[in-house]
Amino acid sequence: MFDLAAGAQGVKVPIDQDRLWQRHAEMAAFGQIPGPRADRSGVNRPCFSADDIAARQLLITWARARGYSVHQDPIANLFIRRAGTTDGAPVATGSHMDTQPRGGRFDGIYGVLAGFEVLEALDDAGIATTHPLEVVAWTNEEGGRFAPGTMGSMVYAGAAKIEQFLDTTDIAGTRFADALAATLAATPAPVDRRFGDAFAGYIEAHIEQGPRLEHAGARIGVVTGIQGMAWFEVTIRGETAHAGTCPVGQRRDALRAAHAAISSLYQLTADPDDTLRFTIGRFVVDPGSPNTVPNLVRFSIDMRHPDPDTLARLADAIPSTIAGAVGPCTAEVRTTNRKAPMRFDPAVIDRVEAATKVLGLPYLVMPSGAGHDAGYVADLCPTGMVFIPCEAGVSHNEAEFARPEDLAAGAAVLASSLLGMAGTR
Ligand SMILES: [Zn+2]
Structure with missing residues (x-):
């Protein structure tokens, strides 16, 4: 008591x-x-x-x-x-x-x-x-x-x-x-x-x-x-193709593009202080067949930081970081939640x-x-x-x-x- x-x-x-x-x-x-x-x-x-x-x-x-x-x-x-x-x-x-x-x-x-x-x-x-x-x-x-x-x-x-x-x-x-x-x-x-x-x-x-x-x-x-948060939904679009016949160099592989985009995002958000929180918690691949090159990937981003300037700078850099990494595919980045x-x-x-x-x-x-x-x-x-x-x-x-x-x-x-x-x- x-x-x-x-x-x-x-x-x-x-x-x-x-x-x-x-x-x-x-x-x-x-x-x-x-x-x-x-x-x-x-x-x-x-x-x-x-x-x-x-x-x-x-x-x-x-x-x-x-x-x-x-x-x-x-x-x-x-x-x-x-x-x-x-x-x-x-x-x-x-x-x-x-x-x-x-x-x-x-x-x-x-x-x-x-x-x-x-x-x-x-x-x-x-x-x-x-x-x-x-x-x-x-x-x-x-x-x-x-x-x-x-x-x-x-x-x-x-x-x-x-x-x-x-x-x-x-x-x-x-x-x-x-x-x-x-x-x-x-x-x-x-x-x-x-x-x-x-x-x-x-x-x-x-x-x-x-x-x-x-x-x-x-x-x-x-x-x-x-701390503030910025949430995004990212959609990457390519084109389906036959996994056995389509040459890799000619593909518009949405998963490969997503992989490159996510690697760039991890580099962008690397924080030596370990204060930034960056999470990709949902990841969907279409059409989801083992022998088809994926035409669409959708994933979520949850990013948080207590400093408004840091959060804003990184959030603003996310769309261009993704766009610069997806090669022949296209990317659409939608903000789903933003709180300072x-x-x-x-x-x-x-x-x-x-x-x-x-x-x-x-x-x-x-x-x-x-x-x-x-x-x-x-x-x-x-x-x-x-x-x-x-x-x-x-x-x-x-x-x-x-x-x-x-x-x-x-x-x-x-x-x-x-x-x-x-x-x-
Ligand atoms: Zn609670």
Whole structure:
């Protein structure tokens, strides 16, 4: 149990490590899939699936038992509110409850449950806050069923309109709009929240999803921002030919061109600091016959960097690098996603760091390698994030694991930081 002195008020918030761990186990039952060991099962809980709906219902049951009010907005973002002594804008925390198809027990749900633990711990300690506190479960952060990800926070923050996504379908042909309507109907909470309603501040807790904290022996990541990303879809076109008869010198082999283009891209993006992230995660060859020269290759590029100038320079160089490498074939490069690096609010970063110091926890000040809902909420209010280590940095994987004591440490930092923003009587 963490007893911490929160900010200048010296308020004690008793975080209950066992309760927080138990809530993770209960949520992990929704969408449970086998893991590498009996005690390391994974989770497959796509957005708006029966398991996602069941997880939402359980969270609401817990919230009602504590007397918190529950609200939804039209994209089924879920808001659990603990009243303040005044009716000002809430100080919010949260994350997402959906997972990747072969996901773990902590990515996303930790931020929701850590926030809920903070509310419960404040109840247990009899602490009232001036601002209301809210725990938000953002819809469809992962984007595994309905692309793109971070839909809920994007729409709430005004970076996209809900109408853009209504006709999006999953692989089975189900429309986002229909899955959304079914989820709203099955979730016992009024749809009385408007997009863009202000927060006084937002702090999201999340597992790091990388190895840096563990390597450094740190227990908390004080997150400074989210690195930028540039995504592309590349299509290379050649011409089919007979593999036995067409001379190699006369071919327009799309795969050979793609191979040359990718070699050039690896040279372009070589980084001695190992800060740049460059991934080709999808690669399709047509027509895919062993004795036919391929006429078409399509592949994806996911590139990320925390520095805006570096990211822009490399992203701008990608089309010409590919064009210069494909020989007799043609290349089309389409940008599918572009987000500049963002910085969290300096005052929130300082607050999280100060809370970590008070608790005596070793920490790193670091940018986030992955995208998060907080990246969009930051458009609305002063925002920050708290990271905790996950074993070997493994995430988006059934083996994902975080220690109970680290979950509690992150919740304690979150409690102190939120209390500082929400104020106490
Ligand atoms: Zn996540």
